[in-house]
Amino acid sequence: MSGPPEIVVCAGRDSLYERAARRVAEAARASTAARGRFAVALSGGSTPRPLFERLADPTRGQAVAWEIAHVFWADERCVPQDHEDSNYRLANEALLEAVAIPPERVHRIHGEELDPEEAAARYERELRETLSVPPRATPHLDLVLLGLGPDGHTASLFPDSEALDRADRLVVEVAASEPRMQPPVVERITLTPRAINAAYEVLFLVTGEAKAPAVAAVLEGPREPARWPAQAIDPLEGRVSWLLDAAAAAKLAGLGEAVESDPP
Numbered sequence: 473m474s475g476p477p478e479i480v481v482c483a484g485r486d487s488l489y490e491r492a493a494r495r496v497a498e499a500a501r502a503s504t505a506a507r508g509r510f511a512v513a514l515s516g517g518s519t520p521r522p523l524f525e526r527l528a529d530p531t532r533g534q535a536v537a538w539e540i541a542h543v544f545w546a547d548e549r550c551v552p553q554d555h556e557d558s559n560y561r562l563a564n565e566a567l568l569e570a571v572a573i574p575p576e577r578v579h580r581i582h583g584e585e586l587d588p589e590e591a592a593a594r595y596e597r598e599l600r601e602t603l604s605v606p607p608r609a610t611p612h613l614d615l616v617l618l619g620l621g622p623d624g625h626t627a628s629l630f631p632d633s634e635a636l637d638r639a640d641r642l643v644v645e646v647a648a649s650e651p652r653m654q655p656p657v658v659e660r661i662t663l664t665p666r667a668i669n670a671a672y673e674v675l676f677l678v679t680g681e682a683k684a685p686a687v688a689a690v691l692e693g694p695r696e697p698a699r700w701p702a703q704a705i706d707p708l709e710g711r712v713s714w715l716l717d718a719a720a721a722a723k724l725a726g727l728g729e730a731v732e733s734d735p736p
C-alpha cells in the first residue's frame with residue numbers, strides 16, 4: 473500500500489485540466505528519464521476529452537515525447553473503433569491524430585473483432601510483451617488515467633463485479649448494463665485492479681456534482697470495494713492522486729492536510 477491518496481481540489485475546470493496536463497507531462501518526463509519509455513493507459517468517458525485536447529495542443533506548452541510513448545487503455549467497450557462509445561475513437565480524435573505517435577505504439581483493445589474473452593487474453597499478452605515482462609509477471613504501467621462513475625465504478629470495474637477479484641488476470645471481459653444502448657448490455661474489456669495497482673502512478677480525474685457522493689464514499693467511507701470499486705485501486709508502491717473540481721469535492725468532509733487547493 474502506498475499511503476493515502478493525494479487529493480487536489482481545483483476551483484475551476486480550466487485549472488483542473490491544466491494541472492492534469494502538467495501531471496501527464498511530468499509523468500512522461502520522469503518515466504522517460506527513469507525507464508526510457510512512457511507507458512500510459514488512457515480512460516474513456518467524457519471527462520478526459522478536454523485533457524486530451526490540451527495535450528494535443530502544442531501552444532499550451534505541455535510537451536510529451538509521444539514518439540517514445542506506448543498508449544494503452546484502461547478499458548474499452550466491445551464496439552467498432554469508429555463507434556461513438558469507443559474509448560479509442562475519443563482519444564484518437566482528441567489527441568492521437570494530432571501528435572507524432574507511431575501507430576505501432578498505440579495499443580487499442582480489439583473488443584469488436586474477437587470474442588471478448590479472447591480479446592482480453594490478447595490484450596493481456598500485448599501488455600506483457602510491450603513492457604517486456606515474462607508470462608504471468610505483472611507489468612508496471614507508468615501512468616493510468618481513470619475516471620469515476622456515480623456508482624463508484626472506475627475503468628470497467630463495476631459494483632459486485634467478479635473482475636474486482638481476478639488476481640490471476642491483468643485484463644478481463646465484463647458485461648455492463650448500458651440502458652441507452654441496444655441491446656442494453658454491452659461487453660467490455662478492462663484492466664483488473666492487479667494491473668492498475670502495479671502502475672507507478674494512477675491519476676483519477678473527476679468533475680461535477682453528480683460524482684460528489686461517490687467521491688466522498690470512495691475516499692472517506694468505510695472500505696467496501698465491492699460496493700465502491702474505485703476503492704480497489706490502491707497501488708502497491710505507486711502514487712495515486714485525485715484531481716477534483718469543487719463540485720465533485722463538495723461532499724468531502726475532512727479534507728485535512730492531504731488537500732492542496734487551487735492555485736498550485
Ligand code: 6PG
Nearest residue numbers: 516517518519619620621626627
Ligand atoms: C468509460 C470508463 C468509465 C468512466 C466513468 C466516468 O466510460 O469508458 O469505463 O470508467 O471513466 O464512467 O465517465 P464520464 O467521464 O463520462 O463521467
